[in-house]
Amino acid sequence: MAFLRFLICSVFVLTFTARAAHMSPSPPVKAAYWPSWFSESFPPSAVNTALFTHIYYAFLMPSNRSFTFDLPETTRAELSQFTTSLRRKNPPVKTLFSIGGGGSDSDLFARIASNAKSRQIFIDSSINTARKFGFDGLDIDWEFPKDTTEMKYFADLITQWRKTIDREAKLTSRPPLLLSAAVYYASEFRTYGEPRSFPAAEISKSLDWINVMCFDYHGSWDTTATGAHAALFDPHTNLSSHYGLRSWISAGVPRSKMVMGIPLYGKSWTLKDPYVHGVGAPAVGVGPGDQGILTYVQVKEFNKKTQATVVYDIRTVSAYSYVNTSWVGYDDIKSTTTKVEFAQANDLRGYFFWALSYDSGDWEISTHASKAWVEDQY
Structure with a gap:
C-alpha cells in the first residue's frame, strides 16, 4: 500500500512542472466545517482540536435587504460559545465563519458584489x-x-475585502483577519451555465487560500451508474480531483494557496444487477441514506449491520461497499490518507473536511489524516 501511495503521488507530480525548492512553507491547514444545525448533538466543545488547525462555523448569511449580518440573539450566543469553546481547548484552533453554503441564495451574493457601495456595507x-x-x-x-x-x-468583492481587512488591521494594530473561499473543484466551469473561469489572479492576490471542493462529482442527479463521488483519478472523464487541482494550478493559483477538500460522507445507488458492482456499474436509482447520502458514521453502521463487502478501488482511490443491490461509495482510511499524502507531496497548503460531525465517534478518519500530514517533512 505504501508503494501504491508513492506511485500515485509521483504520477501527480510528473503531471505538472518541476516542483520548486522548499524555502519556508506556509503553516499547513488541517481544517473542517462545523455545521451549526448539529450544535445540540455535536457542540464545539466536543471537537478534538489536536487534529485540526482551523474550524469553520457553517454558515451565516447577510440580510437580503441591508446586506449586513443582523443576527438573532440565539445565533449571537452560539457564535460566542463557538469561538470561546475552541479558544479554550488544548490546543486551541483558529476559527472562521463561512458565509453562504450550498443551499444559500447565490443571487444575493451577486447583488451585493455588483457595486462598490453594497460590497463595502457587506464587508464592513x-x-x-x-x-x-x-x-x-x-x-x-x-x-x-x-x-x-x-x-x-466575485473578483471585485474579494479585492475590496482584502484591502478593507488590511486597512482595519493597520488601524487597530491587530493581526489581519484570514480570508478564504470555498470554490468549485476546477478553476473553470463547462457545465451549469455559460463557460466561465474563476478570477485566478485576484484569488492569488486577495485570499489566504481556497478550499477546493473535491467531491460531489456524482450523485442523485445521475442514477444510471454508480460513481466515486470524490475520485482522485478518473480514467474516463475530467470528474476527478487530479483534473480539478491541475486546472487551478494551470490557472496560476499558487499551490500554497490551495486546500484540498475531502468528504466525510458517501453516495449510494441501487444496482441494476447485484453481480455487477464496480465503480461505474449500472444502477436504477439512489440507495440507502437521505436521498442517497450517508455520513461516514452511517456508512460504518451500514457495513456492519448488513455485513457488506468492502472494496478498495485503486483506479479512483476510493472505497465502496455493497450488499445485494445496495451500493455505497465513500472515502475510507486508505483513500483519505492517500489523498492527504498526495496533497502534501504536491506542495498544497493542506486539506479540509466536510463535515466535522460526520466522522466516527473515535475520530477515525480525522486522526489518520492528521498523522498522514508529516509535520517535519521540510
Missing part, C-alpha cells in the same frame, strides 16, 4: 462580526457565480 459588517465574536477569519462559500459577469463581481 463581516469584519465587525468577526471581531465582535472573536473569529480569526472569514470564508465565502458562493455556490456559484453563474456567468462571466458574476465572476467579475
Whole structure:
C-alpha cells in the first residue's frame, strides 16, 4: 500500500512542472466545517482540536435587504460559545465563519458584489462580526457565480475585502483577519451555465487560500451508474480531483494557496444487477441514506449491520461497499490518507473536511489524516 501511495503521488507530480525548492512553507491547514444545525448533538466543545488547525462555523448569511449580518440573539450566543469553546481547548484552533453554503441564495451574493457601495456595507459588517465574536477569519462559500459577469463581481468583492481587512488591521494594530473561499473543484466551469473561469489572479492576490471542493462529482442527479463521488483519478472523464487541482494550478493559483477538500460522507445507488458492482456499474436509482447520502458514521453502521463487502478501488482511490443491490461509495482510511499524502507531496497548503460531525465517534478518519500530514517533512 505504501508503494501504491508513492506511485500515485509521483504520477501527480510528473503531471505538472518541476516542483520548486522548499524555502519556508506556509503553516499547513488541517481544517473542517462545523455545521451549526448539529450544535445540540455535536457542540464545539466536543471537537478534538489536536487534529485540526482551523474550524469553520457553517454558515451565516447577510440580510437580503441591508446586506449586513443582523443576527438573532440565539445565533449571537452560539457564535460566542463557538469561538470561546475552541479558544479554550488544548490546543486551541483558529476559527472562521463561512458565509453562504450550498443551499444559500447565490443571487444575493451577486447583488451585493455588483457595486462598490453594497460590497463595502457587506464587508464592513463581516469584519465587525468577526471581531465582535472573536473569529480569526472569514470564508465565502458562493455556490456559484453563474456567468462571466458574476465572476467579475466575485473578483471585485474579494479585492475590496482584502484591502478593507488590511486597512482595519493597520488601524487597530491587530493581526489581519484570514480570508478564504470555498470554490468549485476546477478553476473553470463547462457545465451549469455559460463557460466561465474563476478570477485566478485576484484569488492569488486577495485570499489566504481556497478550499477546493473535491467531491460531489456524482450523485442523485445521475442514477444510471454508480460513481466515486470524490475520485482522485478518473480514467474516463475530467470528474476527478487530479483534473480539478491541475486546472487551478494551470490557472496560476499558487499551490500554497490551495486546500484540498475531502468528504466525510458517501453516495449510494441501487444496482441494476447485484453481480455487477464496480465503480461505474449500472444502477436504477439512489440507495440507502437521505436521498442517497450517508455520513461516514452511517456508512460504518451500514457495513456492519448488513455485513457488506468492502472494496478498495485503486483506479479512483476510493472505497465502496455493497450488499445485494445496495451500493455505497465513500472515502475510507486508505483513500483519505492517500489523498492527504498526495496533497502534501504536491506542495498544497493542506486539506479540509466536510463535515466535522460526520466522522466516527473515535475520530477515525480525522486522526489518520492528521498523522498522514508529516509535520517535519521540510
